[in-house]
Amino acid sequence: MKRVLSMTALAMLLAACGETPQTLGAVRKDDSAYQGTGKGFAAAGWKQGDKAAWESQLKARAQQGQNDYGRMN
Amino acid sequence: MARMKFICDAERCIECNGCVTACKNEHEVPWGVNRRRVVTLNDGIPGERSISVACMHCSDAPCMAVCPVNCFYRTDEGVVLHDKDVCIGCGYCAYACPFGAPQFPSQGTFGVRGKMDKCTFCAGGPQANGSQAEFEKYGRNRLAEGKLPVCAEMCATKALIAGDGDVVADIFRNRVLKRGKGAEVWGWGTAYASKQAGQPGVSAPEGAKS
Numbered sequence: 098m099k100r101v102l103s104m105t106a107l108a109m110l111l112a113a114c115g116e117t118p119q120t121l122g123a124v125r126k127d128d129s130a131y132q133g134t135g136k137g138f139a140a141a142g143w144k145q146g147d148k149a150a151w152e153s154q155l156k157a158r159a160q161q162g163q164n165d166y167g168r169m170n
Numbered sequence: 171m172a173r174m175k176f177i178c179d180a181e182r183c184i185e186c187n188g189c190v191t192a193c194k195n196e197h198e199v200p201w202g203v204n205r206r207r208v209v210t211l212n213d214g215i216p217g218e219r220s221i222s223v224a225c226m227h228c229s230d231a232p233c234m235a236v237c238p239v240n241c242f243y244r245t246d247e248g249v250v251l252h253d254k255d256v257c258i259g260c261g262y263c264a265y266a267c268p269f270g271a272p273q274f275p276s277q278g279t280f281g282v283r284g285k286m287d288k289c290t291f292c293a294g295g296p297q298a299n300g301s302q303a304e305f306e307k308y309g310r311n312r313l314a315e316g317k318l319p320v321c322a323e324m325c326a327t328k329a330l331i332a333g334d335g336d337v338v339a340d341i342f343r344n345r346v347l348k349r350g351k352g353a354e355v356w357g358w359g360t361a362y363a364s365k366q367a368g369q370p371g372v373s374a375p376e377g378a379k380s
Binding site for chain 1: 171243245246247251293294295296298299300311313314315316317318322323328331332333334337338341344345348
């Protein structure tokens, strides 16, 4: 009886040792968009992986596709 | 490059819901989830206006502040994204968001609230750019393809403009100057912190990213 009690007490004492840490991990960082997808669906006119080319591509696309005053007048 | 922003020009929006449809189609968004919606202001009253609303990718995003598991992150372009592997679907972000952007799919027998889904500015998620895993969880990554969000690119009247904050602000400013009215941009101040809704405007600190 004494042995069972001591085993139970030991098990209870050590129960917390199996706890996994619950601290928040750092959020996974995403790949930058300028790195591209490496696939053929990308818009033409810029080189995937070239940040400056990607930025100028998006600026040009915003102007051509959305600025109708610039396009028509 | 400044940060990515949306502008919805209420003078131009004709409530066609083309942006909503384009978004649903491009990202294969499930039933019951609308990453973008068209909202009518002063419905039925002369002078009513419609605007297209989705996640505005706020400068000081309240969803990021309240998330208990820290699943949100911001890209280099200022796009607010989240990691569905970390999200627990608690819904705090939905209460915090002033635009009602976070959506929760109701799937399964008991309509269990799933992981949060929202507009990604067509920038995908934390998985590899353009991968199948990214598409299934977040939709197409058009930014990594050198394209702009499909809602704005498909907008027939160009009411919805998206892209680099400086570029879209210039386009809108030019329009307002040409037509001489309609300078109000609904949600702009709330999202980009120059003015909170109902509060007097506060100018941005010097050197701050627009």
